[in-house]
Amino acid sequence: MPKLILLRHGQSQWNLENRFTGWVDVNLTAEGEQQAIKGGELIKAEGLEISRAFTSVLTRAIRTCNLALDAAGQSYVPVIKDWRLNERHYGGLTGLDKAETAALHGEDQVKIWRRSYDVPPPDLSAESEYAFAKDRRYTGATLPVTESLKTTLDRVLPFWESDIAPALKSGDTVLVAAHGNSIRAIIKLLFNLGEAEILEIEVPTSNPLVIELDAALKPLAAKYLDEGRANPVPVLAEHGVPKEA
Numbered sequence: 652m653p654k655l656i657l658l659r660h661g662q663s664q665w666n667l668e669n670r671f672t673g674w675v676d677v678n679l680t681a682e683g684e685q686q687a688i689k690g691g692e693l694i695k696a697e698g699l700e701i702s703r704a705f706t707s708v709l710t711r712a713i714r715t716c717n718l719a720l721d722a723a724g725q726s727y728v729p730v731i732k733d734w735r736l737n738e739r740h741y742g743g744l745t746g747l748d749k750a751e752t753a754a755l756h757g758e759d760q761v762k763i764w765r766r767s768y769d770v771p772p773p774d775l776s777a778e779s780e781y782a783f784a785k786d787r788r789y790t791g792a793t794l795p796v797t798e799s800l801k802t803t804l805d806r807v808l809p810f811w812e813s814d815i816a817p818a819l820k821s822g823d824t825v826l827v828a829a830h831g832n833s834i835r836a837i838i839k840l841l842f843n844l845g846e847a848e849i850l851e852i853e854v855p856t857s858n859p860l861v862i863e864l865d866a867a868l869k870p871l872a873a874k875y876l877d878e879g880r881a882n883p884v885p886v887l888a889e890h891g892v893p894k895e896a
């Protein structure tokens with residue numbers, strides 16, 4: 652039976668500093684590294700044998716993937732990296748302090764930018780120090796200048812269909828080490844959640860979410876491996892999916 656392990660990266664430097672990160676390539680903190688290792692140890696303790704791993708082209712997710720595979724004793728597993736698993740592009744908010752932005756624009760506006768389904772933040776200017784067009788990891792890609800959760804899902808979906816779903820359909824156990832919002836996009840897709848329902852889901856850092864699927868990739872059961880950091884989310888309770896405390 653296919654199994655999908657969704658793993659959000661461990662704490663990053665800008666998670667710690669409370670800055671809008673999106674596609675900026677910040678590293679893990681020492682605590683984030685430990686979280687990634689713990690995620691791998693939980694995968695090992697669960698006896699999960701991973702056939703393939705997928706991650707983004709951002710260091711915090713790649714390192715989480717590698718640290719978790721090492722800790723699980725499975726560093727030999729092939730890892731495919733693709734920008735379509737990147738975090739949601741935070742547009743003109745990229746690099747800003749989240750609390751300062753709320754003080755400037757109001758909590759309500761920031762909540763809309765962070766958690767509405769289809770309202771993107773303002774565009775990132777081409778002159779910004781964070782503009783990604785010249786970054787060679789994106790050569791040939793049509794790059795967004797901002798993204799909502801909806802447009803994040805729009806670019807995760809083709810990669811899901813071309814690479815991740817076929818691996819699962821062949822019966823593999825698949826690890827996806829990615830980001831809060833690319834993982835929320837996959838959860839919305841898999842559990843067929845509505846636009847309001849997905850807004851209730853917060854993905855905890857580096858707490859493996861293991862989803863058992865049937866042959867048509869319909870979820871049969873799901874659980875976080877670090878149950879001490881999880882509380883039930885009403886909307887997913889019927890699938891046994893808990894939420895971080």
Ligand SMILES: O=C(O)[C@H](O)COP(=O)(O)O
Pocket residue numbers: 670671672673674738739741765830831832
């Ligand atoms: O990109 C970021 O700043 C975070 O990784 C996710 O941010 P969010 O909690 O605002 O979705």
